[in-house]
Amino acid sequence: MSYSCKRITTSRRRFVLSSAALLLAPKASFAQKPRKSAIRFGLTPVFLNDDLQLLSVIRTYLEAATGYKIDLTTRRTYQEVTALLISGQLDAAWICGYPFVKYRTELDLVAVPQWNGKPLYQSYLITKTDRNVTELSDLAGDIHAFSDPNSNSGYLVTMALLHKNELNSETFFEKTLFTYSHRNVIRAVASGLVQSGSVDGYIWEIMREIDPDLVAKTKIIRKSEWFGFPPIATSRQFADSPKIKALKAAFLASNNTEDGRAMLNYLRLSGFTQAPSSLFDPVAQNLKSLKGVL
């Protein structure tokens, strides 16, 4: 693909995403007029975005650390948050590695969370605890739950694995469905609504602490290779803005204050770090392997 073609493709994609963002979030586009003293920060369902206490913890810390008012925006799907971010309606957002890779040219990394001291996480294939299955091939004919079509751990990893094994999700599984939340994938598997699911390993581990009864009904069949942890990204147009600089500094220094540690404790993270975009190359490789399939 030539450079010019790539530019055209990128522009078209940018236009589509911007339009989608306008259509999907008209309220946000008017109600969230940029305010001089506010940082508009988006959260994807990578995290437990329906946890009001988490939102409060993040807001409290970031407002204290940046000196800006923090407007938190949550959306149901990754695509919605990504569209808002790319269209400039959000200053920064906590997105998944897959959208970051997908829109790498439009986005810039702010910080990458560290889990157990590393900016890495895995995708888990899970099923019900009482089910006698041990590997991917045992899941043939299942109803399988994905998290989000723009999730790395909750979709892309499993799709790439199937592709690598020369399998097709449409034929390998009886049916696939999206729950638009990793927690919902766990709920769907635990309840028996579906027989298996693809879930963010970090979320599964956190949920095991928060809701052990629910997670105990599921078991891991396969852990994927390590991927770059879902990063905090910003639109390249805001990358050098004072707000983003303040935000980056706040995340990187989150271990230094009480509020920051409270946030990290809540998220079971070690901290935030700066990482090169190459951290997400494995995601990019998966995406590349699925070119023409997705």
Place this chain on the structure above:
Amino acid sequence: MRLFGWVGNFSSAVRIPVMVMLLMAAVSIVLSERVLTRLSQNQESYLQGLASSYLDGVAASVSPSILRRDSWEIYDTLLRMKPHKASVLPRETIVTDADDIILASDKPEAHPTLKLMGKAFRGEFKNTQMRLDTTSELAFQMRPISHQGETIGKVYVVFDASSLLQERRDVLLALLLTNGLLTVLLAGVGFLTVRRMVRPMQILESHLKNATSGGLEPISNEEFQKAGRDAKRIFAAFNQLVSAERDREKLVDSLTKEERLACLGRLASGMAHEINNPLGGLLNAIDTLKKHGDRKSVRLQSTDLIRRGLLGIRDVVQATLATYRPERNSRSFTGQDLSDISLLLRPELKSRSQKLKITNQQSLGVFEGLPAGPMRQAIMNLVLNAVKASPDGAEILLAIDQTNNASTFSIIDQGEGLSDPESKILESRQIKGVPDGISGLGLWVVRQIGNEINATFTIRANKPRGTIVTMTVPTQRSEAIDAAA
């Protein structure tokens, strides 16, 4: 009917409370049945409303997801919509497509996704009508979901109706307890009330029972004061009755005494007559002796006449002595007593030109065990009654039959027959007082004597004319004589 008959054997103090209790039980059953029926209807209506509201909400919420066949959205919606604090909770909610393929349920393990709904489970639902199964305490309802006039899916809901049925059981228990307590309470009140009401009647009944055994006593002032107004009126009437009866008894005593005096008069009259008859002849004979005593034939004839006259007087005196002599009580009746009766009644018979014929008199022996006095009195009264009833010149027959077991005395007259009250006096042993319509006490005295000597009386017509009164007296031991005397 048998129950009522059985209950009827008890006194009013028991019968009426029992009837109140039965009535209350019947009312309780009817009321309970009506209350429970109404409660059931209300509950089913409430359940229907609740189910409709829940199904409306589910149907509206899951319709888009059904079109997309998005099982997760349906499942998530069902969980979010599931009430947790309602009195009737949906236990299971299953959403299927139009062909009963399960898209999602809130219990996916029981109803696996994308499987055909089980026939047995489907059979629990009765079209779109709610069905309440009291055995499993579950309610089943199905609602088709339409989109643009086409059925795109169905919602099946199983409600836990145990709280409603428990409420029914609680209401039933409350009704049973309340009605049971009320029934017992009312029966108790009824018992006490009726007992209080019938108490005067029981007092009256007691006095009347005593009266039949000769103890007719007025109701005391103490009982009088305890009684109510109505009872006082009845008691007053009873006491008046007692007073009247006592007056009547006094009158009867008085009449009896008069009758005895009349009998005595008749006896004295008869004796005077019997003595007076030969007395004229005796005086004439004495006069004859005074004038012509020197003549042997006259002397002999006069003394013979005097002797016969004196013998007649002796007979009369002996008969009187036999009747009233002190030792009569222990003497048994004999054929001689019949002669005495004949002698005593002679003046009465003579005045009516009547004759008394006594059959078998010569062959009669001693009537062992029959007291002479009462027997003579009874037979004499019966013959006197026959004399009175028969026309002048009639013959009255006294037929006597003596066997080992009993003696019968039949008095056959030529009268018009006894009146009903007179017959009743003789035939009924229960006559205590003198019935109305009786002029004399002769028959009543006979009845009293009959009771004493255990005699029975039969009265039948004597063809072509007259009446036969038969007195049958069983042979008695000597102790009975003393008792009867």
